[in-house]
Amino acid sequence: KAGVTQTPRxxxxxxxxxVTLSCSPIxxxxxxxxxQQTPGQGLQFLxxxxxxxxxxxxxxxxxxxxxxxxxxxxxxxVSTLELGDSALYLxxxxxxxxxxxxxxxxxxxxxxxx
Amino acid sequence: xxxxxxxxxxxxxxxxxxxxxxxxxxxxxPPYLFWYVQYPNQGLQLLLKYTSAATxxxxxxxxxxxxxxxxxxFHLTKPSAHMSDAAEYFCAVSDPNNxxxxxxxxxxxxxx
Numbered sequence: 001k002a003g004v005t006q007t008p009r010x011x012x013x014x015x016x017x018x019v020t021l022s023c024s025p026i027x028x029x030x031x032x033x034x035x036q037q038t039p040g041q042g043l044q045f046l047x048x049x050x051x052x053x054x055x056x057x058x059x060x061x062x063x064x065x066x067x068x069x070x071x072x073x074x075x076x077x078v079s080t081l082e083l084g085d086s087a088l089y090l091x092x093x094x095x096x097x098x099x100x101x102x103x104x105x106x107x108x109x110x111x112x113x114x
Numbered sequence: 115x116x117x118x119x120x121x122x123x124x125x126x127x128x129x130x131x132x133x134x135x136x137x138x139x140x141x142x143x144p145p146y147l148f149w150y151v152q153y154p155n156q157g158l159q160l161l162l163k164y165t166s167a168a169t170x171x172x173x174x175x176x177x178x179x180x181x182x183x184x185x186x187x188f189h190l191t192k193p194s195a196h197m198s199d200a201a202e203y204f205c206a207v208s209d210p211n212n213x214x215x216x217x218x219x220x221x222x223x224x225x226x
Contacts, residue, residue: 004157033214043204043216056211090157099146099208100165105157 001026004093004106012112018079021109025072025093031055032074033103034066037088046089049074050097078111086113116141116207118188120217128225133177133192135220137205140186147188148206148214149179158204164188175199200224 005024013019025032034046045058049068066076072093078085088110092103121136139145146165150158162173169181179190188205205217 042218043206045214048212056213058213092158097212099210099212099214102160102163103214105150105159107155107157 004091004104006089006091006106006109008109009107010110010112012114013081014114015081015083017081018077019081019111020075020077021089021091021111023074023076023091023093023106025074025091026104029093029095029104030072031094031097031101032068032072033092033094034074034076035090035092036060037090037108038084038086043090046076048097055097081113083113085111087111116143116145116209116213116215118147118205118207118215118217120203120205120220122220123218124221124223126223126225127195129197130194133190133195133199133222135190135203135205135222137179137188137190137217138186139188139205139207141207141209143210146208147179147181148208149173149177149188149190150204150206150216151175152202152204152219154201161190161203195222195224197224197226 007022031050033048048056052068063079068074088108090108092105094101094103117140148163149161162171164181172178208214
């Protein structure tokens with residue numbers, strides 16, 4: 001089975017721009033979660049989608065949004081980029097929602113905002 | 115709110131020595147606890163998880179962790195370190211809403 005894939009792997013954007021990151025979960029997985037990883041704040045939960053519905057959301061401003069498609073692929077969007085948005089964005093998929101289900105992580109998208 | 119604290123941002127051991135990475139948790143409900151490993155430029159890989167069954171949990175690559183409720187700890191151990199164990203390790207706790215909180219991470223260095 002192919003693992004979780006994230007595109008692009010690396011991205012450089014300018015302050016004020018917007019960006020869209022993509023995540024393709026493991027085949028058959030219906031839950032996708034997004035995390036932000038920075039040296040200062042560590043790993044922080046952004047949101048989780050299950051069957052195209054947002055199930056849970058972390059403490060991030062409204063500039064961060066996401067969606068999930070009927071094939072379980074997910075995108076996250078960050079508008080009006082700030083320097084502090086530079087981070088590794090990780091996507092994880094699982095076969096169900098709830099903590100009993102193991103999350104499988106993708107390699108991440110490294111976003112640099114200049 | 116749930117949280118985890120990893121004691122020691124950097125741990126260095128010699129190859130063949132015991133690996134001990136410390137994690138303490140705070141939770142108002144019975145926790146689910148996890149240890150993940152991250153290699154450079156890669157995502158996280160699950161090493162093991164505690165889900166209220168056996169208190170001693172065995173994971174991949176020879177790692178294990180023991181849940182100690184009285185000490186609110188979930189320390190990760192491996193009897194003999196290998197060079198390939200060098201990576202960053204994260205302890206995490208999940209609440210019933212599947213809100214996962216990660217520790218700050220511990221970078222493990224293995225000296226030859």
